Amino acid sequence: MKTFKIPEASIIRLSVYSRYLYQLDQKGVITISSGEIAEGVGVSPAQVRKDLAYFGEFGTRGVGYNVRDLHGHIMKILGLNHKWPIVIVGAGNLGSALTMYKGFLQRGFEIKGIFDSDPEKIGTEVGGYPVQPLENITKVVRDHMVEIGVITVPAPYAQETATMLVEAGVNAILNFAPRVINVPPHIEVRNVDLAVSLEILTFNLVMKRD
Amino acid sequence: MKTFKIPEASIIRLSVYSRYLYQLDQKGVITISSGEIAEGVGVSPAQVRKDLAYFGEFGTRGVGYNVRDLHGHIMKILGLNHKWPIVIVGAGNLGSALTMYKGFLQRGFEIKGIFDSDPEKIGTEVGGYPVQPLENITKVVRDHMVEIGVITVPAPYAQETATMLVEAGVNAILNFAPRVINVPPHIEVRNVDLAVSLEILTFNLVMKRD
DNA sequence: GACTGTGAAGCCATTCACAGCT
DNA sequence: AGCTGTGAATGGCTTCACAGTC
Numbered sequence: 001m002k003t004f005k006i007p008e009a010s011i012i013r014l015s016v017y018s019r020y021l022y023q024l025d026q027k028g029v030i031t032i033s034s035g036e037i038a039e040g041v042g043v044s045p046a047q048v049r050k051d052l053a054y055f056g057e058f059g060t061r062g063v064g065y066n067v068r069d070l071h072g073h074i075m076k077i078l079g080l081n082h083k084w085p086i087v088i089v090g091a092g093n094l095g096s097a098l099t100m101y102k103g104f105l106q107r108g109f110e111i112k113g114i115f116d117s118d119p120e121k122i123g124t125e126v127g128g129y130p131v132q133p134l135e136n137i138t139k140v141v142r143d144h145m146v147e148i149g150v151i152t153v154p155a156p157y158a159q160e161t162a163t164m165l166v167e168a169g170v171n172a173i174l175n176f177a178p179r180v181i182n183v184p185p186h187i188e189v190r191n192v193d194l195a196v197s198l199e200i201l202t203f204n205l206v207m208k209r210d
Numbered sequence: 211m212k213t214f215k216i217p218e219a220s221i222i223r224l225s226v227y228s229r230y231l232y233q234l235d236q237k238g239v240i241t242i243s244s245g246e247i248a249e250g251v252g253v254s255p256a257q258v259r260k261d262l263a264y265f266g267e268f269g270t271r272g273v274g275y276n277v278r279d280l281h282g283h284i285m286k287i288l289g290l291n292h293k294w295p296i297v298i299v300g301a302g303n304l305g306s307a308l309t310m311y312k313g314f315l316q317r318g319f320e321i322k323g324i325f326d327s328d329p330e331k332i333g334t335e336v337g338g339y340p341v342q343p344l345e346n347i348t349k350v351v352r353d354h355m356v357e358i359g360v361i362t363v364p365a366p367y368a369q370e371t372a373t374m375l376v377e378a379g380v381n382a383i384l385n386f387a388p389r390v391i392n393v394p395p396h397i398e399v400r401n402v403d404l405a406v407s408l409e410i411l412t413f414n415l416v417m418k419r420d
Numbered sequence: 421g422a423c424t425g426t427g428a429a430g431c432c433a434t435t436c437a438c439a440g441c442t
Numbered sequence: 443a444g445c446t447g448t449g450a451a452t453g454g455c456t457t458c459a460c461a462g463t464c
Contacts, residue, residue: 217432219434256437257435270442272441273442
C-alpha cells in the first residue's frame, strides 16, 4: 500500500468531510463538487482535492463526486467500515458521559467495558454497562479483541492506567487526563485535554485586546 | 507586545508546559532547563525555547528557567491570570460532565450557567447549578460579562445555539457538536469532536497493518 | 464549460547550530 | 562549562495554476 506520509491535518479533515457527506446523503444530495464541500466545512477547494488525492481518484472531472460513494470511501480510509470495540477506564463524570454518548456508537465504536478503581462505583451501572474493577481489564480486552483504550481517570493515575492498558494488550490510547503518558513506541496515543481548547480561546481573546 | 503570528501549535504546547511546570513546582523543583521540559512533555528542547521566545526572555543563560516564574509567565500569556466566566448550552451527558468537571475550575474557568431547551431538564440540578431555559442566556451572559460559550447540544441544534450565543454577546465558542458552525468573523471558534480523535487512532491502526 | 487531479511554488513551522551570557 | 536565545536551514503543509477528462 502507498504508505506515503499523510498529514494528520488531512485525516482530521477527512473525518469532518465524512460527517458533512453523510448529512448531504441524508438530504438526498447525489453529487457534490470540491468547492461545495470546501464551502460546507470551511476549507479551500484545493485542500479538499489534495486530501482525497492521497488515497485515490474518487471524482469525475467536469462533474464532481458522488456523495454516497465518497462517504463510503472516506469511512473505509478511516477504518470505519467495521466496528471498533473500546474500553473506558475511569467512571467519573467524563467517563460516564463518554459511555452514554451516542456519537461513538454512531461512528462504529462499541464500548466493551467501563472500569474504575473505586469500590463504591464498582457494580453500579453507567449507561447500561456495569462498572468493573480494574482487574477485569485484561480479560475484557482479550475476550473482545479490544485495540483502543480510553483514559478518563484523574491526572495522577493516568500513567499507571496507560501501563495497565498496554499490558492488557491495547494498541491505541485516547487520553483525556491532562498529563503526558509514556508508552512503548508501537502504541498509538492521542491526548485530548478539554481545558487546552478553552485556553486557546482565552489566548486569542487576550491577543485581540491589543 | 510583538504581535507577530504565533503558531497555534505553540499555544497548545505552552498550555502543556504550564501543567508540567505546576506539577514540578508542587514537588519543590526550583530550576529547570529547556531540555528537561522537553523530556517531560515529549518535544524537542529547541521547540521549547522557540515557543517561549515568541513572548520574551524568561530564562537565564547557563542556568535555565525558574519553575514558578515561568509557570506564572505562561499562565499570563494564556490569559489565565484571571478568572473566565463561561456558560454551557446543552445539559445532556457531555454538558453535565463538563459542568461537574473540576479541571475547568482549576484552570480558572467559572461556570455561570448551564442551559437546555428540554422542559424536563429545566430546574433540575447539574453539579449544583440549576438548568435554565435558553431564554436566560442573554441575561446571564450580560450580567456576568461572559465571553465564552460552550456548545454541547446535539449536532442539528449546533448552528442555532451558536447564533444564540453570539447574539447574547459572547466573543468565543467552544463547540463540541460534530457540525461546522458559521459565526461572524470576529468570534473565535474551536471545535472539539470527540469521535475525530478516535478516528485518527483507527486510521493509524489500519495504516500500520500493511 | 465545468470540475478533478497534480506538479510546482509559496508559506509556515520545526530543527539546527552557534553566538551570547552567567 | 552550561544553557538560553535566535538567525539560517530544513522540512512539510497548503495554495496555485493548469493539464486532463467528461
